Amino acid sequence: MSTAPNGERRSGFISGLLVGAAAALAGVALTVELSGEGVTRDLTGGLLGPDPTLTEQARELISESYFRDVSDDDLQAASVRGMIESLRKKYDDEFSHYFSPDEYDDFQDALGSEFEGVGLSIAEVKEGLRVTAVIPDSPAEAAELDVGDVVVSVDGESIAGVPAEVATSRIKGEPGTEVELTIEPATGGDAEDIVLERAKINLPAATGEIRRAEGTEVAYVSFDSFDEGAHGELRSEIERLYTEGAEGLVLDLRGNGGGRLDEAVLAASLFVEDGDVVTTRGRTTGEEVYDAMGEALGPRPTVVLIDRGSASATEILAAAIQSYDLGTIVGEPSFGKGTVQQSVPLPDGSAINLTIAEYLTAEGTSLAGEGVQPEVMAVDDVETERDEALDRALEVLADELT
Secondary structure, eight states: OOOOOTTEEESSOOSOOOOOOOOOOOOOOOEEEOTTTOOEEETTTTTTOSSOOHHHHHHHHHHHHSSSOOOHHHHHHHHHHHHHHHHHHHTTOSSOEEEOHHHHHHHHHHHHSOOEESOEEEEEETTEEEEEEEOTTSHHHHTTOOTTOEEEEETTEEOTTOOHHHHHHHHOOOTTOEEEEEEEOTTOSOOEEEEEEOEEOOOOSEEEEEEEETTEEEEEEEEOOBOTTHHHHHHHHHHHHHHTTOOSEEEEOTTOOOBOHHHHHHHHTTTOSSSEEEEEEETTTEEEEEEOOSOOOOOOOEEEEEOTTOOTHHHHHHHHHHHTTOSEEEESOOOOOOEEEEEEEOTTSOEEEEEEEEEEOTTSOBOTTTOOOOSEEOOOOTTSSSOHHHHHHHHHHHHHHO
């Protein structure tokens, strides 16, 4: 892992973020008066040394005196989980998590395995997972799931409060196997159970076609992920459509939940010739500025389409285009993630996924909470076959072309 001193400018991309913290919790001797005996007893039993921490004292008290037998492993896990939950509530941080050993295995599987599931793009919400996009020709599309639906349980187990990566890993599985999802419909009404058969999902990072904006041929490109190499797919698709005669671009980032920071910087570099793309700032990581990598595409009139499901790396790309006035942002305010997490394994196989920094745009604005704000508001009505937001984006592009 590597860090950069405060203010260091980097033209490369993240190879790692260092997390280091030390905490010392001073506590007084914990005693309890035994009823009827008029004496006090040191419940630490002298096992913790002369100055045990408050956490150690509490754990020893529970281990010795709780009316059920509790293992030390369970108490340690509960202690760490409690710390993280306290931080989440105090600082409104929904992205820090404690992973048990099994949950951490699921988390790693979700990041590293092939995409075999039901064909949903999702965003983490308190109730579970909100659907941000339904992949064409997938089991989810066949089951008529819609954007805005919320998955609240998987195979009968609630996923409320479960990290998105862990919940997603429960949905994914071998093609041909079944998974039961409990869905709260976006349109309201009672939750319903739906059984889906998992499949191998083929999802290119970028897909495009020629559209017309009031008679002018333009490129329409949907960009769906920031996995390794995604920026190359995006460049190839845009260049292909420009070669076919497209005179402008609608870049559709709706439902793109983000991914790798290095890919966000490289994708932004397709538009930003020179300058800051994003800055990360944290208490232990310091401030790191990530510059455009060069080799930008030739400038064309551009509209970027976003919605509530546009998050993380997607927001970095959209904010960079907006900051340098390289395109018009159309749609809804983005998700507003704006923070960096670092997964730190613990000795027992568990891990902490800890928020350690925040993203700042080239203009120095935090993306946390507010997200990227569009210049032109446009919302797609899921009840109609027409894509109202895309139609509005094409209208805006037509105005810019003329």
